[in-house]
Amino acid sequence: MVKKIVQIKNKLGLHARPALLFVNTAAKFEADVYLGRDDHEVNGKSIMGVMMLAAEMGSKLTITVKGLDEKKAIKALIELIENKFNEE
Amino acid sequence: MAVKNRxxxxxxxxKGVPASPGIAISKVFKLKGESIRIDPTILKDSSVDDEVEKFxxxxxxxxSELKSLQSKVAHRVGQENAKIFDVHQLLxxxxxxxxxxxxxxTKENRSAEFAFYNVMQKYEDTLNGSTADHFQNRTSDLRDVKRRVIRHIQGDRTDHLNQLSGSAVIVTNDLTPSDAVMLDRRKVFGFATDLGGRTSHAAIMARSMEVPAVVGLRRVFALVQEGDRIIIDGSEGKVLVQPDEKTIKHxxxxxxxxYDTNRKLEEVRNLKSLTLDGKEIELSANLEFTDEVESxxxxxxxxVGLYRTDYIYLAKKELPTEEEQFQEYRKIVKKIAPDSVIIRTMDLGGDKLPESFLIPPQENPFLGWRAIRISLARKDIFNTQLRAILRVGAVGNVKILLPMISGLDEIHECKKLIESAKSELQKEGIKYDPNIEIGAIIEVPSAALLADRIAREVDFLSIGTNDLVQYLLAVDRGNERIAYLYQHLHPAVLRMIKQIIVAGHQEGVWVGMCGEMASDPLATLILIGMDLDEFSVSPIAVPEIKKMIRSTEYREAARIAKKVLQFERPSEVERFMTKIVRKKFKDLI
Incomplete structure (x- = not known):
């Protein structure tokens, strides 16, 4: 299992489009992906779940990945967030 | 609420939120969105399986409907805008x-529509509870999906927008993304909605399609009748229902x-402000509120040549904190980057002071406790603002501008306070701009006469003509009996401006102007000719001034300025300049 705390950097936060990108990226991997905010955790492959976190700019999220390709998966997801979902 | 005024x-x-600029004058088409009827009856066990299948x-x-919608939308407004339907698909x-x-x-024997409605509603409510405005706006995605599926459960396959025959303004409770993109630009002249904000899909789509829109009107849907005459002003956020002929004409x-302004804008937006003989003149904008930043x-x-921060102090009863100011400035600085933002420190006191300053009304406020005089007396308030400005200097290109400077002591004192704010931040390990540029507004005649000495202490000067004219000519421009004496083309004003510019250049600093005079077409040529380095004007005046700069030769302007400085009366200057400007810029005046 790998775990990492990341901060949302794009201006509009994890709204519909970034949520879509996150879920689509997570879906490319075998590993299970979970996304947590405060004490609330959702399935990182469910768009409804990710949208419900309503993570605005500056919020801190915990990505947890479990499975064979977990290292690759977490790397791709972190990159997506660091690149602000190519929004700015 | 019938309205009568001039x-x-x-x-x-x-009044609502201006979501997409432009004006539409048309008939109302009411688009019924949320009127979903849900059947609450409990099903018999035997029909549960059928109900699941129906769902x-x-x-x-x-x-499959979304799929075809998506390709239509991609074709019409681009792949990027069509992405939103990927979200719906995935949902x-x-x-x-x-x-x-x-x-x-299956467990509660609910009808398919009731079950689905409640599930979606639960998520919608969660998102609505979120603090950020744009997350609340995004519930329109969930509503859109909810509506689409329920329509199919109920066997209704008609697309409401297809019922639109003639041209009209769409009035609806909430425009969902699918409605927004299915609008036929040839038939839809604009839209007005009860819900939504500037970042809602509807607003974004409307802007990308250049349809005027006003959102967040709360009750427009309930108030209008099908076929009513309606005017939508998407620039101002106004909606007028059943206007009379005169209003329509207006x-x-x-x-x-x-349309005219738009054409003008298009022409010069991306062009440099260069004179015909290649002298570059900085043309920046004055900013009073955050929403103006787009324009x-x-x-x-x-x-931004002048960012007035006063609204931050007027917004609420308590004084704004350092963090609040920092966040507010940051928003603007980031949007304007890589260009610079010149932040003027608090300039209150001329007309009214907010309650938070705790002082009674003054007898003669314009000659009273205002602007830098307050800042130097209330060092706590000043320090908070200086820290916020210094911090935002680390985010982008920022300069400090000090208002109402009347002599050198004030400049020295301000510089000392800026230095001590810097060392505080340094000690606390907070990022700031150690080399931030400092400028003084020259708006008090004493400062104008000492401009050379002040210039040695600062990085730039900005001439604030509104107050300079009022103080130099001893005219309260709010007093109607003497307002005619308030003339920025007065020879004394022109001489003083010339003197300030010369003094600044002599000491090696640039000189700008941030008062209303900078946007007066009659003054433009004179100021160019006097070697003014920067004009800061209201955003709407930018295209016009830019056009004038671009069609002028610096050498010619210099000749004009020289000539004008020999006149004795304001009326002579005005007559002379009107003639020149009329001849040279027929289409502008």
């Missing part, structure tokens, strides 16, 4: 929603003007 007469006058089929139909594949709905059907003129760029200004 220009506006109509049955209802509503699954409705989801399938919705998905319909989300096992959470599907399972919860099927559970409610708005037709505004509409013409809007700085769209009007082709280079940065």
């Amino acid at each position: 220009k506006i007469k109509c049955k209802y006058f509503l 699954v089929k409705a989801v399938e139909r919705s998905k 319909l594949e989300d096992s959470v929603i599907i399972e919860e709905t099927i559970n409610a059907i 708005y037709r003129q505004l509409q013409e003007k809007y 700085v760029k769209s009007h082709g200004a280079k940065g």
Whole structure:
């Protein structure tokens, strides 16, 4: 299992489009992906779940990945967030 | 709420959020969005399986409908805008929603529409509870999906927008993304909605399609009748229902003007402000509120030459904190980057002081406790603002501008306070700009006479003509009896401006102007000719001034300035300049 705390950097936060990108990226991997905010955790492959976190700019999220390709998966997801979902 | 005033007469006058600029004058088409009827009856056990199947089929139909909608939209407004339907598609594949709905059907014997409605409503409520405005706006995605599936469960396949025959303004409770993109630009002249904000899909789509829109009107849907005459002013956020002929005529003129300005904007937006003989003159914008920041760029200004921070102190009863100020400045600085933002420190006290300053009204406020005089007396307030400005200097290109400077002691004192704010931040390990540039506004005649000495202490000067004219000519421009004496083309004013510019250049600093005079076309040539380095004007004035700069030779302007400085009376200057400007810029005046 790998775990990492990341901060949302794009201006509009994890709204519909970034949520879509996150879920689509997570879906490319075998590993299970979970996304947590405060004490609330959702399935990182469910768009409804990710949208419900309503993570605005500056919020801190915990990505947890479990499975064979977990290292690759977490790397791709972190990159997506660091690149602000190519929004700015 | 019938409204009568000089220009506006109509049955209802509503104000909302301006979501997409432009003016539409048309008929109302009421788009019924949320009127979903849900059947709450409990099903017999025997019909539960059929109900599940009904739901699954409705989801399938919705998905294929989305697919065809998406390709239409991609074709019409671009792939990027069509992405939102990927989200809808994925929502319909989300096992959470599907399972919860099927559970409610099989375990609670609910109808498919009731079950699905409640599941979606639950998520919508969660998102609505979120603090950020744009997350609340995004519930329109969920509503859109909810509506689509329920329409299919109920066997209704008609697309409401297809019923639109003639041209009209769409009035609806909430415009969902699918409605927004299915608008036929040839038939839809604009839209007005009860819900939504500037970042809602509807607003974004409307802007990308250049349809005027006003959102967040709360009750427009309930107030209008099908076929009512309606005017939408998407630039101002106004909606007029059943206006009279005169009002319509007035708005037709505004509409013409809007198109005209747009054409002008297009022409010069991306061009440099260069004279015909290649002298570059900085043309920046004055900024009073955060929402104006978009128009700085769209009007082709280079940065912000004067950011008035006073609204931050007027917004609420308590004084603004350092963090609040920092966040507010940051928003603006980031949007204007890489161009610079010149932040003027608090300039209150001329007319009214907010309660938070705790002082009684003054006898003669314009000669009283105001601007830098307050800042130097209330060092706590000043320090908070300086820290916020210094911090935002680390985020982008920022300069400090000090208002109402009347002599050198004030400059020295301010510089000392800026230095001590810097060392505080340094000690606390907070990022700031150690080399921030400092400028003084020259608006008090004593400072104008000492401009050379002040210039040695600062990095730039900015001439604030509004107050300079009032103090130099001893004219209260708010007093109607003597307002005619308030003339920025007065020879004494022109001489003083010339002197300030010469003094600044002699000491090696640039000189700008941030008062209203900078946007007076009659003054433009004179100021260019006097070697003014920077004009800071309201965003709307930028295209006009830029056009004038671009069609002028610096050498010619210098000749004009020289000539004008020999006149004795304001009326001579005005007559002379009117003649030149009329001849040279026929289409501008």
